[in-house]
Amino acid sequence: METEYYRIYKTVFYRRIFFISVFAVVCFVLAVVDLMVGPISAGFCSVLINLIYPQNETLHVVIWDYRLPWTLMALLVGGALGLAGLEMQTILNNPLASPYTLGISAGAGFGAAVAYVFGLNVLPVPLEFTVPVNAFFFAFLTCMLIMFIGKIRGFTSETLVLGGIAIAFLFHSMLALLEYFASEETLQAIVFWMFGSLTKSTLPKAQIVFAVLAFTSAALMSRSWKITALRLGDEKAKSLGINVERMRIEVLIYISLLTSVAVCFVGIIAFIGLVAPHMARILLGEDQRFLIPGSILCGAIVLSAGAIASKVIVPGAIFPVGIITSMIGVPFFLLLVVRGRKHIW
Amino acid sequence: MRKSLLFFCLIALLLCGCAQVKNVAEKRTKTITVTDILGRTVTIKTPVRRVVLLYGLEDYAAVGGRGSLSKLVGINAWRYKMYRPDWWQAWIEYYPEIKKLPDVGQPGKTFQVEEVIKLKPDVVIADRSMYKYMTEDVKRLEKAGIPVVFTDYFPHTNNVTELFNEVNRSAMILGKILNREERAKEVVKFFEDHVMEIVNKTKGIRSKPKVIVFATWSKWDAYGKKSMYNFWIDLAGGDNVAAKVIPGFSGDINPEFVLKANPDVLVFTCNNNFPSGQRVVIGYTVNNSSSAKEALKELINRPGWNKLNAVKDRRVYIIHHGLSHGHLFEFVCLEYMAKWLHPTLFRNLEPKKDLQTFYSKFMPMPLHGVWAVRLGGS
Numbered sequence: 001m002e003t004e005y006y007r008i009y010k011t012v013f014y015r016r017i018f019f020i021s022v023f024a025v026v027c028f029v030l031a032v033v034d035l036m037v038g039p040i041s042a043g044f045c046s047v048l049i050n051l052i053y054p055q056n057e058t059l060h061v062v063i064w065d066y067r068l069p070w071t072l073m074a075l076l077v078g079g080a081l082g083l084a085g086l087e088m089q090t091i092l093n094n095p096l097a098s099p100y101t102l103g104i105s106a107g108a109g110f111g112a113a114v115a116y117v118f119g120l121n122v123l124p125v126p127l128e129f130t131v132p133v134n135a136f137f138f139a140f141l142t143c144m145l146i147m148f149i150g151k152i153r154g155f156t157s158e159t160l161v162l163g164g165i166a167i168a169f170l171f172h173s174m175l176a177l178l179e180y181f182a183s184e185e186t187l188q189a190i191v192f193w194m195f196g197s198l199t200k201s202t203l204p205k206a207q208i209v210f211a212v213l214a215f216t217s218a219a220l221m222s223r224s225w226k227i228t229a230l231r232l233g234d235e236k237a238k239s240l241g242i243n244v245e246r247m248r249i250e251v252l253i254y255i256s257l258l259t260s261v262a263v264c265f266v267g268i269i270a271f272i273g274l275v276a277p278h279m280a281r282i283l284l285g286e287d288q289r290f291l292i293p294g295s296i297l298c299g300a301i302v303l304s305a306g307a308i309a310s311k312v313i314v315p316g317a318i319f320p321v322g323i324i325t326s327m328i329g330v331p332f333f334l335l336l337v338v339r340g341r342k343h344i345w
Numbered sequence: 346m347r348k349s350l351l352f353f354c355l356i357a358l359l360l361c362g363c364a365q366v367k368n369v370a371e372k373r374t375k376t377i378t379v380t381d382i383l384g385r386t387v388t389i390k391t392p393v394r395r396v397v398l399l400y401g402l403e404d405y406a407a408v409g410g411r412g413s414l415s416k417l418v419g420i421n422a423w424r425y426k427m428y429r430p431d432w433w434q435a436w437i438e439y440y441p442e443i444k445k446l447p448d449v450g451q452p453g454k455t456f457q458v459e460e461v462i463k464l465k466p467d468v469v470i471a472d473r474s475m476y477k478y479m480t481e482d483v484k485r486l487e488k489a490g491i492p493v494v495f496t497d498y499f500p501h502t503n504n505v506t507e508l509f510n511e512v513n514r515s516a517m518i519l520g521k522i523l524n525r526e527e528r529a530k531e532v533v534k535f536f537e538d539h540v541m542e543i544v545n546k547t548k549g550i551r552s553k554p555k556v557i558v559f560a561t562w563s564k565w566d567a568y569g570k571k572s573m574y575n576f577w578i579d580l581a582g583g584d585n586v587a588a589k590v591i592p593g594f595s596g597d598i599n600p601e602f603v604l605k606a607n608p609d610v611l612v613f614t615c616n617n618n619f620p621s622g623q624r625v626v627i628g629y630t631v632n633n634s635s636s637a638k639e640a641l642k643e644l645i646n647r648p649g650w651n652k653l654n655a656v657k658d659r660r661v662y663i664i665h666h667g668l669s670h671g672h673l674f675e676f677v678c679l680e681y682m683a684k685w686l687h688p689t690l691f692r693n694l695e696p697k698k699d700l701q702t703f704y705s706k707f708m709p710m711p712l713h714g715v716w717a718v719r720l721g722g723s
């Protein structure tokens with residue numbers, strides 16, 4: 001029997017499906033444009049042909065070794081940061097939270113700096129992966145420190161936020177200390193790393209990010225109802241039979257994985273993790289079943305757009321993508337804040 | 346009441362301290378006046394006996410000679426240790442006393458103005474680029490009766506007249522301070538002659554080989570329009586293709602653009618260490634070129650690069666970053682660029698030998714080490 005409520009649910013449901021489809025289409029279009037744009041001009045068809053088999057050797061190399069890793073990395077890292085931001089905002093119950101709130105970026109930066117300054121790496125890996133492995137290790141270590149604080153004091157959002165801020169400051173000052181003692185070249189290397197850039201993209205790196213994103217989004221999707229319930233507040237969630245603290249720990253582990261793996265390959269790209277979840281939330285509401293894919297797609301959209309712009313602004317050069325994502329993201333974000341639904345949070 | 350008394354005492358104590366500093370300063374009647382590179386007019390008591398040097402020990406020694414080293418009472422050792430560790434090693438080997446000099450630090454980083462005041466130098470010599478980090482400290486030093494002089498050898502332009510003018514003024518400031526004006530003229534002449542030798546030959550050149558200069562600390566960081574490498578390449582009759590897309594000093598270049606531009610020559614620039622791993626491949630402390638060649642092989646191992654003209658012809662080089670700017674022997678960088686861009690035109694040019702000559706003529710120590718290496722050949 002079709003009740004009034006069922007009809008409303010159905011409209012809302014289909015509207016959300018519609019928005020997600022729009023996101024997906026925009027994402028796809030941006031990815032194709034990203035693949036087309038570059039100093040070596042090539043038509044749509046020749047790009048497509050060379051994607052499949054090497055008709056023109058230079059173009060084949062350009063597409064497979066430079067453009068494709070770049071495009072995939074933009075989509076995947078954007079998606080990972082969007083998802084990590086969404087879940088961070090959810091478990092901390094704070095609209096200002098982002099993947100970097102708990103000091104992960106500072107930890108990753110410190111790890112990269114350790115690799116540059118001392119040439120140390122925590123695992124025996126090829127040189128190309130020295131810096132990412134160190135960045136990942138320290139980013140993850142940051143999260144574990146916060147876990148430790150949570151373990152002692154209880155996993156409330158206040159504890160996590162305050163602990164995170166303290167740890168972020170700790171790593172920031174240690175990073176500054178390393179920079180202070182670094183040689184000219186090492187300092188430059190650290191500064192460039194911190195900027196955030198997609199030029200370090202390779203296909204194996206994209207595969208790693210893909211694997212992590214696929215795994216964590218599947219895991220989070222399977223818990224989407226429980227995570228949605230967290231937004232009702234701790235008391236209500238508990239009364240629904242959810243072990244709130246356990247849920248927070250689980251989600252925090254997924255966030256740590258996502259952010260660490262995204263940050264370690266491309267450096268620190270701010271803003272996406274903060275804004276992509278809000279863009280998705282304004283259009284999709286609080287239901288995690290839609291918000292999870294929505295945030296991933298919004299993150300991918302913002303970073304892909306930034307990636308295109310970073311190639312186009314000065315053709316032939318690469319403009320730092322972190323600067324651009326904020327510049328194009330902010331006006332769009334403000335538009336949504338001003339004209340979007342009544343309750344943003 | 347008691348508080349204000351205490352306050353008064355403190356002030357009095359402070360004033361005493363100030364007065365003491367002034368009283369200790371030696372009374373010398375003779376003075377010289379120099380106009381430094383910033384156009385500041387500075388009066389210095391002569392003869393100069395105590396110098397604090399914040400930049401350019403090489404240039405100081407080249408103009409001042411061996412005897413001038415004993416006048417140093419403080420030095421910016423921090424910069425040497427961090428930025429030019431191999432040169433620091435060279436100084437320690439030749440002049441071990443330098444290790445005992447107080448390190449007054451780098452302006453903007455570790456500079457200790459009190460330490461400088463304590464050392465009571467007759468003059469402080471610094472580089473133009475340091476001024477913006479020490480404007481307040483300069484005022485403090487002047488109040489304490491310590492004049493600060495700024496010099497600059499950095500090539501800010503491809504206009505040879507302007508470059509000569511700045512280098513000449515800077516060297517003559519040193520010459521005046523150290524009372525070695527004849528020697529300063531000699532060094533400047535050596536510099537100008539070597540630059541002109543290149544510029545005269547490259548003036549009419551029409552076909553300019555394409556070149557890109559990469560930094561070694563970030564994979565796609567190339568030197569743009571406002572960098573000294575661009576000016577040297579310009580003077581050497583080359584075409585820095587990166588300057589077309591990088592309007593500033595340096596920045597990330599699109600990897601595709603490198604393939605599209607297909608440079609004839611590739612240059613990597615490096616201090617004596619590499620980030621991550623800290624391999625020393627070039628500089629004063631290096632004895633052979635094999636490690637630099639290994640580094641070059643790794644540096645050119647990028648997708649599509651085997652098709653580049655520069656790589657096919659093995660015209661890939663690495664150069665010590667310190668040769669390129671900021672010192673009276675920076676003409677050597679121009680010479681290397683000229684030789685690499687026009688090997689037949691400059692087949693008799695030997696940049697290493699010219700650097701050697703500069704050292705034997707003007708420097709108090711011999712020249713060691715590896716300063717520039719080619720991937721293939723010698």
